[in-house]
Amino acid sequence: MNHGKPFAIVLAAALLATAPLFLNAYQVDVLNSIGLYGLLALGLNLILGEAGLFNMGHAAFYAVGAYTAAMLNTRYQIPILWTLPLSGLAAGLFALAVARPVVHLRGDYLLIVTIGVGEIVRIALVNDIFGMTGGANGIFGISRPQLFGIVIRRPQEFFYLIWGCVALTIVLFLRLKQSRFGRALNYLREDEVAAEGSGINTAYYKLAAFGLGAAWAGMTGALFAAKMTIISPESFNFWESVVLFMIVILGGAGNIAGVLLAAFLVIGLPELFREFASARMLVFGLVMIVMMVFRPQGLLPAGGRRFSLATLARGHG
Amino acid sequence: MEEFLQQLTNGLAVGGIYALIALGYTMVYGVLKLINFAHGDLFTYGAYLGLTLLTSLALTDRLGFALGVLVLVLMVMGLVAVLGAILERVAYRPLRESPRLSAVVSALGASIFLQNALMLLYGARFQVYPDHILPTATLNVFGLYLPLMRVLIVLASVAMMIALYLFIQKTRIGAAIRAAAIDQGAARLMGIDVNRVILLVFLMGPALGGVAGLMVGLYYGQINFTMGWVYGMKAFTAAILGGIGNIPGAMVGGLLLGVIEALGAAYISIAWKDAIAFLVLILILIVRPTGLLGERVADKI
Numbered sequence A: 001m002n003h004g005k006p007f008a009i010v011l012a013a014a015l016l017a018t019a020p021l022f023l024n025a026y027q028v029d030v031l032n033s034i035g036l037y038g039l040l041a042l043g044l045n046l047i048l049g050e051a052g053l054f055n056m057g058h059a060a061f062y063a064v065g066a067y068t069a070a071m072l073n074t075r076y077q078i079p080i081l082w083t084l085p086l087s088g089l090a091a092g093l094f095a096l097a098v099a100r101p102v103v104h105l106r107g108d109y110l111l112i113v114t115i116g117v118g119e120i121v122r123i124a125l126v127n128d129i130f131g132m133t134g135g136a137n138g139i140f141g142i143s144r145p146q147l148f149g150i151v152i153r154r155p156q157e158f159f160y161l162i163w164g165c166v167a168l169t170i171v172l173f174l175r176l177k178q179s180r181f182g183r184a185l186n187y188l189r190e191d192e193v194a195a196e197g198s199g200i201n202t203a204y205y206k207l208a209a210f211g212l213g214a215a216w217a218g219m220t221g222a223l224f225a226a227k228m229t230i231i232s233p234e235s236f237n238f239w240e241s242v243v244l245f246m247i248v249i250l251g252g253a254g255n256i257a258g259v260l261l262a263a264f265l266v267i268g269l270p271e272l273f274r275e276f277a278s279a280r281m282l283v284f285g286l287v288m289i290v291m292m293v294f295r296p297q298g299l300l301p302a303g304g305r306r307f308s309l310a311t312l313a314r315g316h317g
Numbered sequence B: 001m002e003e004f005l006q007q008l009t010n011g012l013a014v015g016g017i018y019a020l021i022a023l024g025y026t027m028v029y030g031v032l033k034l035i036n037f038a039h040g041d042l043f044t045y046g047a048y049l050g051l052t053l054l055t056s057l058a059l060t061d062r063l064g065f066a067l068g069v070l071v072l073v074l075m076v077m078g079l080v081a082v083l084g085a086i087l088e089r090v091a092y093r094p095l096r097e098s099p100r101l102s103a104v105v106s107a108l109g110a111s112i113f114l115q116n117a118l119m120l121l122y123g124a125r126f127q128v129y130p131d132h133i134l135p136t137a138t139l140n141v142f143g144l145y146l147p148l149m150r151v152l153i154v155l156a157s158v159a160m161m162i163a164l165y166l167f168i169q170k171t172r173i174g175a176a177i178r179a180a181a182i183d184q185g186a187a188r189l190m191g192i193d194v195n196r197v198i199l200l201v202f203l204m205g206p207a208l209g210g211v212a213g214l215m216v217g218l219y220y221g222q223i224n225f226t227m228g229w230v231y232g233m234k235a236f237t238a239a240i241l242g243g244i245g246n247i248p249g250a251m252v253g254g255l256l257l258g259v260i261e262a263l264g265a266a267y268i269s270i271a272w273k274d275a276i277a278f279l280v281l282i283l284i285l286i287v288r289p290t291g292l293l294g295e296r297v298a299d300k301i
Helices: A004-022 A025-050 A058-076 A080-099 A107-126 A155-178 A180-190 A192-197 A202-228 A238-251 A256-272 A274-294 A309-314 B002-032 B039-057 B059-063 B065-095 B100-122 B148-170 B172-182 B184-189 B194-220 B227-242 B247-267 B270-287
Strands: B138-141 B144-147
Touching (some): A025 A155, A025 A238, A025 A256, A058 A202, A058 A238, A080 A202, A107 A238, A107 B270, A155 A180, A155 A202, A155 A256, A180 A202, A192 A202, A238 A274, A274 B065, A274 B100, B002 B148, B002 B172, B002 B194, B039 B100, B039 B194, B039 B227, B059 B065, B065 B100, B065 B194, B100 B227, B138 B148, B144 B148, B148 B172, B148 B247, B172 B194, B184 B194, B194 B227, B227 B247
Antiparallel strands (some): B138 B144
């Protein structure tokens, strides 16, 4: 079939892995941003791309994770990387709690509710809820992460931390996509009634998609807190959710490679054209309309499933 | 009591503005089943166009306050209506047969585009309506001192809502709009030009939204290129509150939301003012997704 594809993937991976050797610190930092957005978008892809649930409040889960990590680190001196699972858990549980009553809502109603949740979370953070979030100033003094005795400080070091996480995520999510769980999510997206009729517990799978996607956003939040050492509510506003939504839709909902490509384009391209920085969103808006009119399936749409005859013959699907 | 009545009337004024915007959402949703995300930005265009026309043509100096503002309202309505029609033609018509998600994303794109175009044209800073042209008089209504502007806004928005209601209920064109909202296919078979109905809805909704923008400019004196999104979200909440697709519902929902918000800001916490509206939205969608006056339930959830 397509012999160029594995080669292209290996080439891209090799280029990326050696990128810090020939790029300057600023350029590596841009790659780090792309990596973080890539992680967030891959999490959102589970919800929006695989399960077809319109979530435009992803920044809320990101915020919950980042603030959990920051509070645990600054108050209880827990090393920031150790807070990763807890941040993921907090964001996942938060997502389950907010999604539980609304997950049955149809398409655009869910979209509006998730926008509302995102805004409420942001307002709560600005208003210093529980007296722990530091209000509009946020939380500062988050310690640097430490891995195997090395303090991660420079962009080049963060690069390997962040993109290591991206690589791990890709492997996990590719496996997930092939699993019964992944197929159930796709079924939900394509035809919810038929899925329900075939014995798929739609509420369970929708919530699971929300929880897992949000948990990923939460862990990315912890990475973000570690990278910035200071976080404030402004980093988690509505436009972050819109940008993430856009990345998933433009890239090709449900396709990991497409989502990552879109993360490169949406986050990376504006850095190349810095002199037009103020027109960035204008162009995005236009691109969104044009894409929907001419190529609604995204740049790299998800293809159908392929099963090799050998595995089918052995009786494992 | 004094404080309560002040907040109540203030809530009614803001609610009237929400209701005017909500009508645009609800009419478009009624006919196309599409949330027109760019509607809030058309509202902002109303505010900016109003400011530009007001200052560059010096309408109130030449024609006096009442006539000047009336001419201004008509001009803003016409211009924003044209914008709405262009929006429909460019961003929504090509997607009429596409899946919902495509239309939603296109609407969002249009919203982002319009908002940023405005920022590039006018700059990111707040724009200020000249304050010397606005009446600062207060009215004494049964011992309650109300700013004239507030009273005018409530009266004007209610008058426009009544006019729209009569138009929708009593005229042939109104009947066509209602028919297209109930069943497009059947309406087409009955000889109704659905494309024209949609165009009409995209002229009327933005015209009302544009006036609402102008009102915000006149009432608060300050406008910003991003304000459309907050007002838009709240107006959408109002539309849902009243039952989306339902025109009287949008009016009731708008006024109610304005009052809830004003009282909530006064008696609970001003810092949580914006969150109150979103909370109302989420609660109504959980408890009664059809809204207060909603009727067509079947495909709602």
